[in-house]
Amino acid sequence: MADLAITPGHGAVEAHDEHATTTGLPNTKLAMWMFLASECMLFGALISTYVLYRGASQTGPYPDDVFDIPFTSVSSFVLLASSLTMVLALAAAQKRDVVRMRLWLLTTALLGLSFVGGQVYEFTTFYDEGLSISTNLFGTTFYVLTGFHGVHVTVGILMLMSLVSFSTADRLPDDAAFPVEMVGLYWHFVDIVWIVIFTVVYLIPTPSPAPV
C-alpha cells in the first residue's frame, strides 16, 4: 500500500489545501464541519432543556423580573457585527492583505470580548437580583445554556488572538486564508447559536409561573 500513497500537492483539491485527499476536499475543513454538526447536538440539548422547563419554576426571580432586553439586544448586535468583521478578515486574507487581516481579526476579538463582558455584567446583575444557578429551574437552565455559549465565545477569542499572534510572528503561511476560514467557521457557528438563544430565551415570552 505504501507505494500507492498520494504525493502531497497532487490532485484537484481546493487551492489552499496542500495534500490530496480521497474526497477531494481538505480534511481539516471537513472535520470542522463535522465538529460543528456535533455541536448542534450539544446546544440542541441545552436549548431544549431550557424550553422544557420554561415557566416551570416554583419560585422567582422569573425571566421577566431580570431580563434587560435593550441591553441584550446591543450584545446581539455586537456579536452579529463580529461575524461581519470576521468575514472581512477572511476577504483580506484571501487578498493576502496581512495588515487588514490582522486589523479585522483584532476587531472581531474585541467585539467578542465586549460580548463576553456584557454577559459577565448580565450574570452579575442577575445574581445580585437573587438569581443563582441553584435558585430555580429558570436559573439552572439559563446559566448552563448561556454559560456554555459564553465559554465557546471565549475559546473563539483565544483562537482569534492566536491567529493574530502567529501572523505577527510570521508563523502563518503566505496564504493565511485557510486557517482564518477555519477559525471563522467556528466563530460564525457561535453567532448562529446566539441567534437561536436570543430568540428562544430572551424574546419569546415565558408562560406564567406554574401554580404551586
Place this chain on the structure above:
Amino acid sequence: MSEIESRFQEELGTRDMADPGEARAPHREHPSAKEYIRIGVILAVLTALEVATYYVDVGGALVPTLIGLSVVKFALVVMWFMHLKFDSPTYARYFLMGLAGATTLYLVVLISFGVFKVG
C-alpha cells in the same frame, strides 16, 4: 486524476463513498467584501425587527414571526458567511445531518413531554 491516484481510490473503494466528480467540482468564488457588508446590513435590519417585536404588540403572530426571522438570519449566516452556498455540497450535507438530527431528536423529546400542548 493521475493513474496512481485512481489506483489508490479503487483500492480503498472510495469511489463509492463520495462522488469525486461532485466533490472536486470547482466551487464558486467566495463573496466580495461589499457583498459581506450587504448581508451584514440585512442581518442588522432583521435583528432590529426582532427587537421591535418586544415593543410592538403583534398578538398571536409573535412566536411565528420571531422563529421565522431567526431562521432567515441563521440561513444567511450559514450560507453567506460560512460559505455553504459557495463551497462543495459535501460540507452542507455533513452540517445538515447534525442540524437535522438534533432538531428532530429534540423536537420529538419536547413533543413527548407535551411542551407544545395547547391549553
